[in-house]
Amino acid sequence: MDKHNTKLELSVVYIVKNGGYLLEKSLASVFRWVDDIVLIDNGSTDNTLAIAHNYHARTFHELAHHDEGKLRELALAEARYPWILVLDHDEVVTAELQTEIQSLLSSNPAPTAYWIPFRNHLFGRPLRYGGEQYRKLVLFHTSAIQLINTAVHARYQARNKKTTKKLNSFIDHYSYQNLFQLITKFTDYGIRLARQRYEKNEPLSLKKLFMYPLHMFWARYIKDKGYRDGPLRIVLDGAFAYMEWLSYIGLLYYLSVHGPHRHHNRHV
Known part of the structure; x- marks a missing residue:
């Protein structure tokens, strides 16, 4: 070249x-x-x-x-x-x-x-x-x-x-290149977001576990008019809802296995 x-x-x-x-x-x-x-x-x-x-x-x-x-x-x-x-x-x-x-x-x-x-x-x-x-x-x-x-x-x-x-x-x-890459991407994000929520000691509730994913889909596809990009937006905004749900399932896992996150104090 x-x-x-x-x-x-x-x-x-x-x-x-x-x-x-x-x-x-x-x-x-x-x-x-x-x-x-x-x-x-x-x-x-x-x-x-x-x-x-x-x-x-x-x-x-x-x-x-x-x-x-x-x-x-x-x-x-x-x-x-x-x-x-x-x-x-x-x-x-x-x-x-x-x-x-x-x-x-x-x-x-x-x-x-x-x-x-x-x-x-x-x-x-x-x-x-x-x-x-x-x-x-x-x-x-x-x-x-x-x-x-x-x-x-x-x-x-x-x-x-x-x-x-x-x-x-x-x-x-x-x-968002293809369906496999899309699901892999949002699975990775959901797992990492779960860890972030756990380390921030975010409280878990049934509302977050079940309603937040539905709200994510509604906000993106309906409220912000994602539907105007065509029917394939259902796949994308469903993936965002899946990521949200997975992050709270992951938080539930961390809390069940490890208990509340303990911050380590660092003295400078």
Whole structure:
């Protein structure tokens, strides 16, 4: 592959496990216009590393023992530049967003963080309703953010929320690829969310166990008009309800087996 000579002093960072063909699609959307790609491999068993090397990404692997927060800290530490764009393997930068970022960073902006809109896809089709278009803080100067780690997702938070800005163009997110991947994804989320609820000593009730999943489905499919995306939204919003139910079944399991969570006091 030919590399263009003029590239932005921007580091794109990934945390990946078994990225497959979507990783290649994501890398192709940034390869020709950014100067640094960092990929932290979290124990892939497919051709993730070969794909990354084909796009001249700097790879760091055999790190499967770290949680997501630690992996994201490592990615930022390995980045060559203070301006960072954070992508997952199933996220693709649109041509419009590329132009917007190039124009922005070429103007030498003050260090801050930018909210970028995401456009989710279900089985290859874009979604427009029911909470599936949102913004994430994924373009930033490292001095402007801090990393917040949770059991389900680590996220970046602006040190000064009043200085954050918004971009207009989308990242396309191919989060829901097929039925098997969808169920696997939400099962994993439900298990991790159960652990998070347990560690926060969240109380359990029959209402949470039975009514919260139904409310999750109603809120996404009816209240937020997910039905306007077509009948397949029933599958997606049912998966969200399943995740909610599984998180409380998991909490019930933890409480039954281990009893209430005990916080360990740490003295500094």
